[in-house]
Amino acid sequence: MSSQPIPLHLPGEEPAEKIGVYVCHCGTNIAATVDVAEVRDWAGQRLEDSGVVVSRDYKFMCSSLGQELIEKDIKDLGLTRVVVAACSPHLHEGTFRGACKRAGLNPYLCELVSIREQVSWVHTDRHAATDKAKAVVSGGVERVVRNTPLEPLRVPIHPATLVVGGGIAGIQAALEIANAGFPVYLVEREPSIGGHMAQFDKTFPTLDCAACILTPRMVEAGGHPNITLLTWSEVVDVKGYVGNFVATIKKKARYVNTELCTGCGICQEKCPKKIVDEVYEAGLGYRKAVYTPFPQAVPKYPVIDVPNCTFFQKGTCRACEKLCPTNAIDFTQKDELLTVEVGNIILATGYDLFDARRIPQYGYGRLANVFTSLEFERLTNAAGPTNGDIVLRDGKTKPQSVAVIHCVGSRDRNYNNYCSAICCMQSVKFAHLVKERTGAQVYNFYIDMRTTAKAYDEFYQRVLEEGTLFVRGRVAEVTDAARLPGEAGKLIIQVEDTLAGKQRRIPVDMVILSAALEPRRDAKQTAHLFGLSCSADGWMIEKHVKLDPVATMTEGIFAAGCVTGPKDIPNTVAQGAAAAARVLGMIQRREIELEPIKASVNQEQCSGCRICNNLCPFNAILFHEDRMVSEINPALCQGCGTCVAACPAGAISGTGFSNEQILSQIDGLLMLNVARQSAAVAA
Amino acid sequence: MSDHFEPVIIGFTCNWCSYRAADLAGTARMKYPPNVRLIRLMCSGRLDPTFVIKALAGGADAVLITGCHPGECHYIEQNYKALRRHLLLRKTLAGLGIEPQRVKLVWASAAEGAKLTHEITQFVDEIRGLGPLHWPQSDANGHSQPAETEVTA
Numbered sequence: 001m002s003s004q005p006i007p008l009h010l011p012g013e014e015p016a017e018k019i020g021v022y023v024c025h026c027g028t029n030i031a032a033t034v035d036v037a038e039v040r041d042w043a044g045q046r047l048e049d050s051g052v053v054v055s056r057d058y059k060f061m062c063s064s065l066g067q068e069l070i071e072k073d074i075k076d077l078g079l080t081r082v083v084v085a086a087c088s089p090h091l092h093e094g095t096f097r098g099a100c101k102r103a104g105l106n107p108y109l110c111e112l113v114s115i116r117e118q119v120s121w122v123h124t125d126r127h128a129a130t131d132k133a134k135a136v137v138s139g140g141v142e143r144v145v146r147n148t149p150l151e152p153l154r155v156p157i158h159p160a161t162l163v164v165g166g167g168i169a170g171i172q173a174a175l176e177i178a179n180a181g182f183p184v185y186l187v188e189r190e191p192s193i194g195g196h197m198a199q200f201d202k203t204f205p206t207l208d209c210a211a212c213i214l215t216p217r218m219v220e221a222g223g224h225p226n227i228t229l230l231t232w233s234e235v236v237d238v239k240g241y242v243g244n245f246v247a248t249i250k251k252k253a254r255y256v257n258t259e260l261c262t263g264c265g266i267c268q269e270k271c272p273k274k275i276v277d278e279v280y281e282a283g284l285g286y287r288k289a290v291y292t293p294f295p296q297a298v299p300k301y302p303v304i305d306v307p308n309c310t311f312f313q314k315g316t317c318r319a320c321e322k323l324c325p326t327n328a329i330d331f332t333q334k335d336e337l338l339t340v341e342v343g344n345i346i347l348a349t350g351y352d353l354f355d356a357r358r359i360p361q362y363g364y365g366r367l368a369n370v371f372t373s374l375e376f377e378r379l380t381n382a383a384g385p386t387n388g389d390i391v392l393r394d395g396k397t398k399p400q401s402v403a404v405i406h407c408v409g410s411r412d413r414n415y416n417n418y419c420s421a422i423c424c425m426q427s428v429k430f431a432h433l434v435k436e437r438t439g440a441q442v443y444n445f446y447i448d449m450r451t452t453a454k455a456y457d458e459f460y461q462r463v464l465e466e467g468t469l470f471v472r473g474r475v476a477e478v479t480d481a482a483r484l485p486g487e488a489g490k491l492i493i494q495v496e497d498t499l500a501g502k503q504r505r506i507p508v509d510m511v512i513l514s515a516a517l518e519p520r521r522d523a524k525q526t527a528h529l530f531g532l533s534c535s536a537d538g539w540m541i542e543k544h545v546k547l548d549p550v551a552t553m554t555e556g557i558f559a560a561g562c563v564t565g566p567k568d569i570p571n572t573v574a575q576g577a578a579a580a581a582r583v584l585g586m587i588q589r590r591e592i593e594l595e596p597i598k599a600s601v602n603q604e605q606c607s608g609c610r611i612c613n614n615l616c617p618f619n620a621i622l623f624h625e626d627r628m629v630s631e632i633n634p635a636l637c638q639g640c641g642t643c644v645a646a647c648p649a650g651a652i653s654g655t656g657f658s659n660e661q662i663l664s665q666i667d668g669l670l671m672l673n674v675a676r677q678s679a680a681v682a683a
Numbered sequence: 684m685s686d687h688f689e690p691v692i693i694g695f696t697c698n699w700c701s702y703r704a705a706d707l708a709g710t711a712r713m714k715y716p717p718n719v720r721l722i723r724l725m726c727s728g729r730l731d732p733t734f735v736i737k738a739l740a741g742g743a744d745a746v747l748i749t750g751c752h753p754g755e756c757h758y759i760e761q762n763y764k765a766l767r768r769h770l771l772l773r774k775t776l777a778g779l780g781i782e783p784q785r786v787k788l789v790w791a792s793a794a795e796g797a798k799l800t801h802e803i804t805q806f807v808d809e810i811r812g813l814g815p816l817h818w819p820q821s822d823a824n825g826h827s828q829p830a831e832t833e834v835t836a
């Protein structure tokens with residue numbers, strides 16, 4: 001430990017710094033629980049010896065008038081330090097630093113202490129909250145005295161972007177950036193881009209065909225000169241920081257030479273091995289061991305599915321190799337690791353469908369004619385396993401009556417509390433499609449109808465007029481145990497009709513479960529890989545849910561689409577474009593200012609013990625054998641401060657979070673400054 | 684000990700997880716007792732054990748250390764260093780005659796406002812039960828006494 005805080009001046013002597021304290025009311029957010037005027041007066045009087053020369057309060061410190069107040073004081077009173085007691089630094093640190101900078105004060109001489117998130121919003125006792133607010137202000141004042149002027153680090157922004165996930169969000173983002181003239185790496189783990197949208201038939205509320213609007217975009221992305229398409233690939237490592245990421249991408253072996261392959265499809269035709277397609281066909285259809293997920297796949301090149309390929313498992317067959325007209329099959333291919341440098345990353349990894357087996361009373365997986373929403377999408381798709389015929393599991397019988405159950409796994413405290421956002425509209429669309437193609441009677445079982453976007457409610461009204469019956473109530477059970485006449489051979493929906501106020505049993509032929517959208521099963525690993533956080537539900541956390549919905553807490557990493565929560569296609573596309581706009585803004589700036597939070601070694605003090613050397617996970621500390629001292633490479637240092645804490649000689653200091661700053665803040669929080677002053681007065 | 688003893692606790696938070704958990708607790712208007720005063724560090728790995736000793740010497744009755752869950756550190760693995768230091772600190776404190784449970788380590792991700800709230804509430808209760816921190820020399824009888832609890836970690 002280097003030094004303990006020493007009072008900067010003796011009691012009665014003029015303090016070295018002139019500090020302004022600004023206490024925010026935040027309307028009533030702070031003022032309702034904290035006596036702001038008392039904190040203001042207290043700071044002005046009791047912290048005078050620490051250097052406080054002015055203490056003010058204001059309704060909204062972050063407003064332009066509030067900021068001008070601070071700027072004016074800096075200029076008129078010659079303030080050398082500023083403490084703002086308001087909200088979390090994660091919200092407005094930049095705002096107040098900006099105000100200081102405009103007034104000519106180094107922005108790092110400003111401290112924002114939180115008396116909203118950490119005081120007024122979490123405490124109820126006004127007296128105790130006011131006392132704590134004083135302590136927090138006192139901590140900020142003591143700390144700010146030890147702040148040093150810093151200059152932000154400027155780093156260049158690499159113009160290339162990595163987009164992870166080739167669904168509609170990723171495609172949109174990649175196209176926006178590529179069309180603006182900058183290079184994009186679009187990584188998709190499946191053999192083709194397209195994502196969930198490629199599985200759908202019609203899209204609500206306009207009922208345009210998903211393929212008709214999606215495939216042109218896929219083709220454009222696939223052939224764009226600025227887009228490097230990496231399908232059948234996964235990001236396995238990400239290093240670096242905003243502007244300068246280095247990503248390692250595993251290109252899984254396709255066993256197809258894409259230089260030679262023409263995408264003619266003969267290999268798929270001739271491959272003797274048929275496998276149930278659990279991904280694209282949602283388990284309803286088949287594919288071969290060498291396959292493209294669907295005919296319009298981008299890229300057109302197939303992949304060989306090793307666990308199911310007869311050659312890889314038994315060493316025989318090789319039908320595809322023998323029959324390929326261009327000799328493009330290459331069983332010797334190996335996985336490749338590709339390293340790319342990018343300035344920004346957009347994460348658009350989408351969602352997984354809730355596993356409806358988790359609700360056993362709905363019978364999915366047990367009762368043949370219970371389908372999930374994704375299965376139904378494939379059933380209605382003209383390119384799907386039934387060529388668009390809506391039939392029961394036997395593959396031929398048309399249903400006479402169909403039930404669509406909303407909120408399966410959503411808005412349910414046993415599974416997911418959140419609303420999956422798309423299910424109401426999707427279920428209404430299902431009702432329309434069933435009615436149109438089979439004439440069956442359709443029942444929709446809903447809790448609340450949520451039709452909030454453009455033309456959504458009009459579509460709902462239209463489907464109501466078509467004669468679909470809407471029953472309000474959560475379905476208790478889907479059963480095949482007939483009790484009443486007319487129920488034999490049917491699936492019976494047991495439900496409380498909460499509008500009619502009675503229990504009902506409704507026999508139907510087919511049940512569609514509008515299953516929840518859930519975070520990807522590997523969302524946690526993805527979050528870890530990119531240094532992001534997941535919410536308790538498992539969705540990635542955006543920087544600000546309202547004001548910065550496509551940025552993440554990690555600078556240079558953006559998120560678009562369902563990776564941050566359930567979204568419909570219009571919102572997903574908007575987010576893809578928004579994330580791209582943010583990235584383009586970064587690229588256009590060419591360089592970015594980074595927080596200058598770095599550690600450095602005082603070589604005079606370093607004893608060469610090398611304790612710090614092994615602590616750094618970024619290999620930023622190098623040891624000079626000749627001089628027997630350690631040195632920190634500022635380009636590699638991420639500023640965690642672990643080495644600062646570990647140095648037994650106190651030779652390492654960390655800017656922004658120095659020992660002096662933290663120890664002084666502890667003193668302030670414990671009111672030792674005030675105690676010293678009182679002792680001096682008593683003496 | 685007075686029935687109305689309200690401890691003063693200094694809490695160290697990580698910029699990336701627990702500080703944001705505290706923000707979340709605020710945004711969600713969760714409630715916890717006002718005894719804990721938080722300091723933001725960039726990482727729990729920044730926590731110099733001296734900070735804890737100084738806080739206790741300066742009048743804090745306890746210290747809360749919070750960081751990212753193991754495996755989720757923003758700086759790859761520095762929270763493990765905090766974990767080691769915490770264990771060493773407890774031994775050192777016991778050697779100094781201070782109840783080691785006055786220093787608590789809690790993992791809280793940015794999503795765990797509720798967990799942080801719960802842990803703070805519980806910790807404040809525990810310290811209320813322990814009573815004010817008297818350094819051994821300022822023991823009521825003027826005797827220096829070793830801590831009663833052995834550290835087995």
